[in-house]
Every structure is written in structure tokens, then in C-alpha cells.
Amino acid sequence: MSLLVTGSIGIDTIKTPFGISEDCLGGSAVYFSMAAGFFCPVRFVGAVGADCPFDLAEVFTGREIDLTGLEIRAQSKTFRWTGLYHDDMDNRTTEHMELNILAEAPPKVPDAFKDSRFLFLANTAPALQLELLEQVEKPTFIAADTMNCWIHGHLDDLETLLKRIHCLIINEDEARLLASEHNLIRAGQVILDMGPDLVIIKKGESGSITCSKDGDKFILPAYPADDVRDPTGAGDSFAGGFMGYLTESDRIDFDTVKTAIAYGTVVASFTLEDFSVNGLSNTNRNNIDSRLTELRKLVTF
């Protein structure tokens, strides 16, 4: 099965109580691909400027990540983000952001990728997400992420997008904002009424709540991390583990969705144990499977 991701590649500077990681590799498509690569081949679509110091082929060594869709634009600059995590690691402040290449036209989906069956549209302007998904011919399962600024400023586009996708992956504050509803169970229902078959509401260290149009629900705590060093990319890693497992299974029934969410949860737990993509670089499918077994035991009564 074929999984396509479109999203950002970033040069991140991350400040936490545990230290600073300057100009390290980040971006939604990067975290997503590293995470999904434990499960299936990934087709990568993203763009960087000539200033990008990272060799993604090298970073992705050992994973089947097809970089045909990576555009390197000589006249452009790569997306940059500086984030500061506060003492409790729950909240972060964006200290500095340069959209750079993300403010330009999005990269094209290569012809060879147009038959992709599973598609993840990482967070960006919903109009661009629509433009990207229209380049894929017959996707079976489209998931997307979004964020506050699009809910506030581009709601029409977002509503159009929601009618075209199968699954929205969103954090709890965004879900409340989008649904104008504080209670997350009711917020999930409101979002389902906007179009998608499935909504996954991420609650950080409290896990996730998933609701389906068929009335199914799944509630899973996060894997209990006692050593959180850098939460950057945990959400995109969750999405990568989730979509990677669905693609590997080539199924989208709710039982498979539940296991996929558990895999996403576990993969994200490796991301936040180290800076940048190091947590994902330094683990493997065996470790992920062990942690999945552990998570199942932690919630079983």
C-alpha cells in the first residue's frame, strides 16, 4: 500500500529546561515520515530552500522514504521555527518564526505518487491542503491536521476541506474552538457533522479521544513518559504511526483504527524522549511493539 505525506521541513531551535537544540531538523513531514517509516514505505512531498543544511536521504537511511517529491528551491529559504518550552513542558511559546518557503506555492505531487491510496495532509492553509489532495487520483483514506489560525481566519476553506477528508487529527483546544463546544465528546460529534468519518482529538499527556460517524468511540491514555525532553513533533509522529499502521494493514475498520491509534501513541512517546528526530532515529519496530504491549497492559482491567 502507498502512503503519501505533504508537510513542512523545518530548521528548528528548541529551548527547554533540559537544554537548547539549535538549528536542528524539524517539520511535520519529517516527523511524520520517520514515524510512518516503521510500518510502510512513505512518499514524501515537501520543499526546502538552498539554505537547508540537512540531507534527508541520510536522515531517512534504513526507512523506505521516497524523496521524489522533495523540492529544493535555489531562490528560497527554508522554514524556520524557534520554540520555548516552559518548566512544566506542557506549554510552549513560539519565539520566532520565518515561514519562508511555506509562504510560496506548495510543492507538486509527482506523477509517480498520484495513485497513492493513503494520504496525510499535515497542517498548513486549508486551501493548500485542498490543492494538494486534488492532485491525488483516488485516495482511499485522507487524514489532515489543522490549527487555530486556520479555524480563526480560513474557516470557509477548512469547512470545504472537512467535506473532502476521512479523518481529522486535531488537538483538544483546536477541537473546542472548531466546534464551539467545550465538552470533547460533544465537540467530536459536531466535527463529525462537518464531514469527516473519524475525528481524533489529541490531549497531550492525557492521550486521545476518537469518535467515528458510525458511533464508535475509543479513548486511550498517552504512554506514561517519565522523561520528556522535547515534545516537538509528537503530534506529527502520532499521525505517522497511525497512518503508517493503517497503510501497512490496508484496512480502515474501527478495530484497525484503534490499534493504529495505539501505535501512534507509542511512536510519539519515543519522539518526546529526545531532541528533534533523535528519539525516532534511535528506536526500532521491536521497541515500538514492546511498548504497545506495555500500553495494552496499562489500560486493561
Next chain:
Amino acid sequence: MSLLVTGSIGIDTIKTPFGISEDCLGGSAVYFSMAAGFFCPVRFVGAVGADCPFDLAEVFTGREIDLTGLEIRAQSKTFRWTGLYHDDMDNRTTEHMELNILAEAPPKVPDAFKDSRFLFLANTAPALQLELLEQVEKPTFIAADTMNCWIHGHLDDLETLLKRIHCLIINEDEARLLASEHNLIRAGQVILDMGPDLVIIKKGESGSITCSKDGDKFILPAYPADDVRDPTGAGDSFAGGFMGYLTESDRIDFDTVKTAIAYGTVVASFTLEDFSVNGLSNTNRNNIDSRLTELRKLVTF
């Protein structure tokens, strides 16, 4: 098996976005007993003044709650509390509080109750909790609740208490405060090092995290409530369901503890669906068992 509870009886006024309930029945021992009464007989120890308008024997009809330990003090006034819940129902403000009888000597444990095996010390000054537990001869399993003001102001007493009890049931902010540690997994470990064999950290709508001295862990989401009308007493109802099931089972191994926590979670979900104890009055063990089955399905993957 015998379960003893010591705690408050209150005249509550509760203000929520859904309405106001004036001078309704409240108090930790009341919610606890109503909840535990689904599982086992309960021995009740508490005190009210002559102004108390409630007939507890009538309120508890249909449950085996022994009121031998209920003191009615002619010269005293009953504890009163007025709480305001904000729009999101997650936060509340105490608008008014009269300790009244709670500032007097605690009620005595009747001789007939002194052989109780399971004991719950609802939130009060840790010195009083110690005084109460010393009146019980050979308890097998003692659980206690506490709150911020005792952690701030009576830490010595609380530390003495923690060495005498088997289980602390505490909410997440209090756990962080007591442990001086933001990460809840690490906070749980710090609290275990203070004495108890088991710590249950309650996270409101995000459920609970339980850690044992033997290294066992259990993480359970809350039952997904889409209609929260009054969260007052949910924590004491949780404790009641938990202790009630342990007492009914007469076991304290970790598998039984996990099921007991799930029962506590489910019983609490009935409390918050209506004002005062109405949610508990209007349900039964069959409904509780059905919801337990549903909760198990919600977390199984």
C-alpha cells in the same frame, strides 16, 4: 467485609451554567457512602448540627448504610459550602464556606465499628484523620484523601499520616504540589516513597493514573460524559466505588485494584450527570455494570 467512612455532611449551594441548587445535600461521607453502598454495607461516621434539614436514613434508603456513627449536635451548625462552576465546568470557585461543626472535635468511631477492615478517611485535617484511624483496631486497608491547604499548612501531620495508610487518593494538582514534581509518573513515585503502597492520581475528565510500590501501573480514562451538570462529589464517589468494590471482593491485589478503579470511575460518571446526590440516587448496580462493560470496550484495542 466491613467498610468504614469518616467525612463531612454538608449543606451545599451549587451554581453552574445549568442552574442553581440551593441548600442541597452534600459532603464527602455522603457521596462516598451512596457510591460504596452499591457494593457493600457501609459504616458511616460524621456529624451535623441541629440545623441539618436532611434525613440521611431516608436518603440512604435501599442501601445498607449504618448510621450508628452519625452524631447530631444540638449546639452546633452543619458545614456549609457554596461553589460556583465556570462555563467550562472544569474549574470552580468556593464563593462561601462555613466550617461550623467541622472545626469542632471529630465524631467518635462507635465501638461496634472498631473492627472495620476497610477504612476511608475523607479529606480533613491530617491530625484528625490520624485521630480517627487510631480508633479502628486492625484495619486491613486504609485509604485517605487530602487537599492543598493541608499540604501547604500541615505537612508534618500529613507525612505522619502517609506512613500509616495504604492508599492515597489525590488529584493531579495536589500530587504535583505534594511531590514538588510536575511529571505525574514521577510525582506518583515520590509519593509512594512517603509511605503508601498505592497512589491514585485523579485527573478529572482525563481519568486517573495509579502507581503501586510493587511497580505496577494502571492508567484509565474517565467514562466519557457528554452531559456534565454538577461535578461536586465526583471525587468522593470515585473513592466510594473504589473502596466499595475492594470491600465486596475482600482483596487488594493489583488486578482487583484495577477493577475497583474502573468501578470508581463509572460510579463518579453518574454523580456528575445531576445535582447533589441525585445521579447516585437514580441509578443502580445494573446500570453501573453496563457502563463498566462499555468503559472496558472504550479502552480495549
